[in-house]
Amino acid sequence: MDTRQLKTLLAIVEHGSFSRAAVAVNLSVSAVSQQIQALEAEVGAQFFDRTSRPPKLTAAGLQMVEAAQELTRAADNAIDAISGRRIVGILSLGSVRTSALSLLPRAIVRLSAVHPDLRIKLRVSLSEILLQDVVAGRVDAAMVAEHGNFPPSLRWRPFLREPLFLVAPPGSPILPVEEYLARYPFVRFRANVPLAHLIDLELGRLNLPLTEVAEIDTVSAITACVANGLGVSVVPHVAIADCAAPLVQVPFGSPQLHRQIGLVERTKAPRAKLIDELHGLLVRESSPYGVEPTDQERAAVALPRGRRLE
Known part of the structure; x- marks a missing residue:
């Protein structure tokens, strides 16, 4: 053939x-x-x-x-x-629907500038489906949140560790988290994803009566609701940065909670070096909350040939 x-x-x-x-x-x-x-x-x-x-x-x-x-x-x-030739062909990427999704297109544009002969295809899907696709080789790498069920044939590396904040409408007074939750309607992030579970666990620990005004499954829609005065909510930092309105923000959790997003790939990925370059670009796009790879991770993807991204 x-x-x-x-x-x-x-x-x-x-x-x-x-x-x-x-x-x-x-x-x-x-x-x-x-x-x-x-x-x-x-x-x-x-x-x-x-x-x-x-x-x-x-x-x-x-x-x-x-x-x-x-x-x-x-x-x-x-x-x-x-051969160490110029990189061509297709790099197939997947991503969950997340507030950090805006980081990936920016990193892809920069990667394409370094490798103009490379075609990059991006597909957004559920975490479970993407993990199956990476295992089967249908997708070279996928952007997913940290969780405890990665198959042993896969390797997950974080590029973003960002803090969570309670956000309130512009012009709101600065209050403790508990007082915000007691005085304002609450917009809940309702989705079967690690971020929503993390927020719900902390809300359960606080054990406060909430006046829930809405349940929404996308973080961008939540920030829009808060920006327009519907109530308060809890979101990661990247969602605040992407929101045009000057939301009032207070650290959420004691100590403040963080969530992690990373790239998952096969442990013997044929395009490990290319995925490593993409990971580095995502770390830069995630500044100041980018997660630099460890020396062990760098060694795991090092190849004897090919130019690395400076």
Whole structure:
């Protein structure tokens, strides 16, 4: 099986027709058709329903596209690692929906500037699904919060450790946390994620009667509600930084609570050096709460070849 055939198949899917794929891969339309026919003959199945215009993928074609994505990425990764050439191919990333999500696109833009031939694909999903995708190699790395259920085949490295704050509407008086919770309506972060569980545990420890005015599952929506005077809530620092309104903030927890976000990858990730560069960029984007890797972590991803990001 020729990787050029696989990349031609992926080009057809991406561009929507044999003719547009031919332009993308710098071949004639007849050469594209011959490559696909040869691949179909080798596998013993038809990938396209040619009675439709443009041809549509069959069930076998859909399976082959998924396999082609994994095979071509693995081949590119291996060649990059062995030859030390300029990094090409696709880096597939995942992320949970989090208030820290804004950090990842900024780091991706900087990584793309260093490796212009690299294509980066980002998908947002649930933590459990992303972990399965990383284990299976469908995703090279994923941004997830710290929790205690990482499979042994995965390695999680934090890049952000940020404090939590109780936030109140602009112009509110500075009060102790307990007094805010007693006097103001409370906007609860209701989601099955580590951050929400951490906040709920501390609220339970305080054991105060709350006047709950809303339950919301996104932190950005919570800060918007607080900014518009609906009540008070508890959010991580990055959410305050991303909010245009000057929210009043008071440290939450005694001692103040922190949450951690990191990158999870396979322990023997083929693109460990590239993921290490991304981790470093995320640490910088997370300043002043970025978590620098330990010497042991640096050693675990060090490779003998390739330029590191300065």
